[in-house]
Amino acid sequence: MLKALQIDPGKCTGCKQCEMACSYVNEGEFNVSKSRIRVFDFHEDARFVPYTCTQCDEAWCQQACPVNAITTNEMGVKVVHDNLCVGCKVCTIACPFGTVNYNASTGKVIKCDLCGGDPACASACPTDAITFRDAEQSGFDKMKEWATKTTAGTEPTGPNAPA
Amino acid sequence: MHHVILGAGPAGVTAAETIRKHAPDARITLISGEPEPPYSRMAIPYLLEGKIEEQGTFLRQTDGHYDDKGITYQQGPVTKVDSAAKSLTLADGSTVTYDRMLIATGATPVRPPIEGLDNPGVHTCWTLEDARHIVKHAKPGVPVVLVGAGFIGCIILEALHKMGVNLTVVEMGDRMVPRMLDETAGNMLRHWCEDKGVRVETGALVDAIRSSGEAAPAPAAVEPAKKPGLLSRLFGGGGSPEQVPEPAAAAPSHDHPLTVHLKDGQELPAALVVIAAGVKSNIEFLEGSGVETGHGVKVDPYHATSAEGIYAAGDVAEGINLSTGHNDMLAIQPVAVEHGYIAALNMCGIETAHRGALNMNVLDTLGLISSSFGTWEGIEGGDRATMVDKEANRYIRLEFDGDMLIGAQCVGLTENVGMLRGLIQSHLHLGPWKDKLMESPGRIAEAYVGVVQQPPKTGYTGPKVALPA
Numbered sequence: 001m002l003k004a005l006q007i008d009p010g011k012c013t014g015c016k017q018c019e020m021a022c023s024y025v026n027e028g029e030f031n032v033s034k035s036r037i038r039v040f041d042f043h044e045d046a047r048f049v050p051y052t053c054t055q056c057d058e059a060w061c062q063q064a065c066p067v068n069a070i071t072t073n074e075m076g077v078k079v080v081h082d083n084l085c086v087g088c089k090v091c092t093i094a095c096p097f098g099t100v101n102y103n104a105s106t107g108k109v110i111k112c113d114l115c116g117g118d119p120a121c122a123s124a125c126p127t128d129a130i131t132f133r134d135a136e137q138s139g140f141d142k143m144k145e146w147a148t149k150t151t152a153g154t155e156p157t158g159p160n161a162p163a
Numbered sequence: 164m165h166h167v168i169l170g171a172g173p174a175g176v177t178a179a180e181t182i183r184k185h186a187p188d189a190r191i192t193l194i195s196g197e198p199e200p201p202y203s204r205m206a207i208p209y210l211l212e213g214k215i216e217e218q219g220t221f222l223r224q225t226d227g228h229y230d231d232k233g234i235t236y237q238q239g240p241v242t243k244v245d246s247a248a249k250s251l252t253l254a255d256g257s258t259v260t261y262d263r264m265l266i267a268t269g270a271t272p273v274r275p276p277i278e279g280l281d282n283p284g285v286h287t288c289w290t291l292e293d294a295r296h297i298v299k300h301a302k303p304g305v306p307v308v309l310v311g312a313g314f315i316g317c318i319i320l321e322a323l324h325k326m327g328v329n330l331t332v333v334e335m336g337d338r339m340v341p342r343m344l345d346e347t348a349g350n351m352l353r354h355w356c357e358d359k360g361v362r363v364e365t366g367a368l369v370d371a372i373r374s375s376g377e378a379a380p381a382p383a384a385v386e387p388a389k390k391p392g393l394l395s396r397l398f399g400g401g402g403s404p405e406q407v408p409e410p411a412a413a414a415p416s417h418d419h420p421l422t423v424h425l426k427d428g429q430e431l432p433a434a435l436v437v438i439a440a441g442v443k444s445n446i447e448f449l450e451g452s453g454v455e456t457g458h459g460v461k462v463d464p465y466h467a468t469s470a471e472g473i474y475a476a477g478d479v480a481e482g483i484n485l486s487t488g489h490n491d492m493l494a495i496q497p498v499a500v501e502h503g504y505i506a507a508l509n510m511c512g513i514e515t516a517h518r519g520a521l522n523m524n525v526l527d528t529l530g531l532i533s534s535s536f537g538t539w540e541g542i543e544g545g546d547r548a549t550m551v552d553k554e555a556n557r558y559i560r561l562e563f564d565g566d567m568l569i570g571a572q573c574v575g576l577t578e579n580v581g582m583l584r585g586l587i588q589s590h591l592h593l594g595p596w597k598d599k600l601m602e603s604p605g606r607i608a609e610a611y612v613g614v615v616q617q618p619p620k621t622g623y624t625g626p627k628v629a630l631p632a
Contacts, residue, residue: 009616033220038579040612049616060398060581062496063504066173066203067215068224084224086209089525089577093534096589098582098608107214 002076004135005112005119007050011129014048021124025115034103036112037121037130046080050130052121053078053099053112056076061111064094076135079113165190166510167259169241170267170445171201173496174477176222178265179505185511189426191233192259196240196445199291201229205496207294208322211301212593214389217291231316231386241268244452246470262511265501266460270442270478270494276312279372281457284421285436288319300435303327308423308433310369310490313414316439317352317528323437324361324529330433331362333423338365343524343535347551348558348574355531355556363565368426372436376421390577443492444479457481459492464516466506474510476502485519485588486569493522521588525580532577533554537587538562545569548599548604559604566597572609582611591615 019035037052055077062070062078069084070091082101083161087107091100100111112119114132122132168175171193179193195201203587206220223229229236237259243252250260255539274280288295301307305328309320312334323330334341338349353363415430424430444459455461455469459481466474466482476482478497484491489587498520499517508515525534541547541562548561555575562570586607588594593600596610 033578038608042609042613049612051616060497063177063500064608066222066496067219068222084219086206086219087527088205089532089534090205090211090576092580093525093536093584094525095581096585096612098579098585100581101579102577104530104577107351122522128586140362148518 002135003114003117003132004055005114005122006131006133007051007052008131009047009049011127012039012048012050013127013129014039015126017124018121018127018130021120022112025120026110033141034110036099036101036110036163048129050121051099053095054097055112055114056097060094060096061091061100064090066090075117076116077114078111080111081110082108085109164188165176165192165260165262166265167194167263168260168265168267169194169196169239169251170265170269170477170479170618171195171236172269172477172499173203173222173224173265174269174499174503174506175265176201177500178267178476178507179229180232181504181507182511183232183234185508185513190234192237192261193229193254194237194239194241194259195294197290198238202291203496204289205318207268207288207291209316210291210294211288211297211322212320212325218332220291221315240448242420242448244449244454244473245456246453246473249472251625261472262475265503265506265510266454266468266479267473267475267499267506268445269499270444272438273441273443275290275369275438277310277369277372277442280287280438280598282372282374282421282436284434285372285438287438288315289442293312297435297437301326301328304329304433305434306331306417306419307435308333308421308430308431309437309439310423311335311439311441312363312365313439313441314340314343314524315442317526319437320356321527322360324359327451328435330360332356333362333364333367333369333425333431336365339363339528340526340533343526343539343573344533344574345540345560348533348560348572349554351558351574352528352531354534356529359527359529364425364429367429370424370426372433373422373424375417375422375432388453404442409515442478444492446479461490465509465514466502466517467509474506475591476506483517483519485521488519493520495522495524497515497523521584523584531575533572533574533593534576534580534583535572536570536583537568537573541570546601548601549605559607561600561604561607563593565598566593568593570601576605579608579611582608586611586614 016039017031018037020030022035022037023031057077069081073079080089085108090101100109119132120137122130164237168179194360194383201222202220209215234353241251242254250258264612272289286293307328307330309332312332327628385466402585418432419432421433422430423433453470456607460475462480464473468475478494501520505517523536546563557575560572569581591614
């Protein structure tokens with residue numbers, strides 16, 4: 001069974017340890033601006049929302065890539081291949097969730113790849129706001145439902161869904 | 164069932180793969196217009212600057228991909244279509260019959276009415292073959308004139324600059340990328356480029372491109388220019404002619420093979436002229452085929468054309484523009500893929516209407532990144548929010564219809580930029596976030612997450628309250 005990040009904003013305290021862990025594991029530095037997960041702070045509502053790629057079925061980024069540099073691995077994860085990425089940034093505008101970002105220091109794009117199956121953000125989260133568990137039991141449905149609404153076609157899987 | 168796809172760009176390849184997924188037993192033939200494996204034009208600038216080899220431009224990177232999918236890859240191009248006989252003729256005279264056909268023949272560069280476009284050293288930058296020619300000429304330090312600073316022109320601009328040429332860009336419009344960015348953003352790009360040593364001539368028209376050996380025609384009043392030409396040739400003769408670092412200002416004479424004459428009288432020396440003056444759909448071969456065309460091939464929401472069994476996708480098709488609801492040509496990669504996917508489903512009998520594609524572009528101009536989405540120019544009666552920081556080269560402009568975002572453009576902003584597409588395409592009502600964005604347009608990511616992930620309406624809320632499992 002595929003596993004996915006389950007994010008429960010209600011449990012997030014905004015400590016940003018997920019961002020630190022992500023940037024350290026993936027970029028080798030404690031630099032939250034290079035984190036692939038981001039915690040949004042809605043201070044008016046006293047609410048924090050961790051946010052990252054949902055590895056969506058539509059895979060807008062993958063479909064938009066002109067050089068096949070983003071592929072889906074056996075765990076359903078959309079992975080950027082640095083050796084193929086030319087840095088054209090089309091995926092960064094194609095992803096309607098805004099979770100693929102350009103890294104100017106490498107000239108490539110970065111996105112969450114679940115750290116190869118052991119996501120550092122989930123390990124670092126002290127309150128279980130981010131957990132890594134079976135996709136079908138996760139609170140992913142809301143995101144997926146929303147993703148469906150944004151598709152350009154009328155069929156439930158969207159125009160860019162790997163058929 | 165024989166599915167024949169004309170054109171091996173993103174639309175054609177996506178369609179072929181999608182048909183295979185839904186019709187495991189169908190026969191699929193993909194006919195290319197060029198003697199290359201299916202590749203991406205978008206990757207050509209990165210090939211020019213040496214970031215990748217030719218293989219890196221290929222649309223699919225796995226060896227034997229098309230064979231594995233049972234897709235027959237064949238060289239065209241197609242010269243004639245007979246929709247009554249469901250047959251088409253290839254350039255070599257052979258014929259192919261089809262049950263369903265997809266026209267995904269893309270576009271070709273427009274050749275503006277400029278004298279001397281056929282001179283050696285004048286190239287478009289569209290195909291791998293063009294790229295091979297450009298690489299030969301674009302040596303460090305040589306003067307290069309780029310005609311056109313539209314979206315494609317600006318991508319080529321970046322590549323030429325990285326190749327180290329002495330670059331002048333000539334744009335007919337009043338600013339750079341006039342169809343993607345407004346004046347504020349376009350001028351930011353211009354100043355940025357000029358700071359990096361690129362000469363930018365806007366509002367400029369090219370009159371002629373003359374070979375330097377060629378005597379100037381009828382109005383031969385260029386006599387005074389001839390003498391220093393000889394002198395510089397004499398001086399240049401002893402040194403290395405390729406390495407003469409021409410100053411940005413155009414000398415009236417030079418020892419480079421081409422001279423670009425502008426309408427205002429300026430003369431620009433050039434070892435290479437690259438033409439990027441827009442593209443037009445490849446529809447000539449459809450004359451008399453029974454397929455209705457305008458600027459491109461007319462399609463219905465199912466991407467079917469007026470001829471039975473024939474569909475169209477990508478740059479060649481006039482698909483629905485999500486922003487306007489009208490049929491329009493949006494010649495961009497993500498739209499080509501969407502079209503190819505939708506058309507393929509319909510070709511397989513899975514009825515799927517296209518809701519429309521969103522126009523969007525992202526551009527990296529010598530490190531300054533800009534993007535635009537949807538109706539970036541706004542609508543009458545809609546609200547507009549802008550944030551300009553000229554010092555920092557940052558700019559955001561948002562356009563609203565009521566409390567919905569309908570268009571946006573950014574300079575110097577890349578973080579979570581796709582959310583702009585998300586907000587525009589999903590027609591989400593921003594509610595209270597609209598006013599916050601009017602005040603601070605930079606809060607777009609917060610607005611997006613705030614709207615999409617609203618707090619639960621019932622049950623426990625608040626950050627420090629752990630929900631019972």
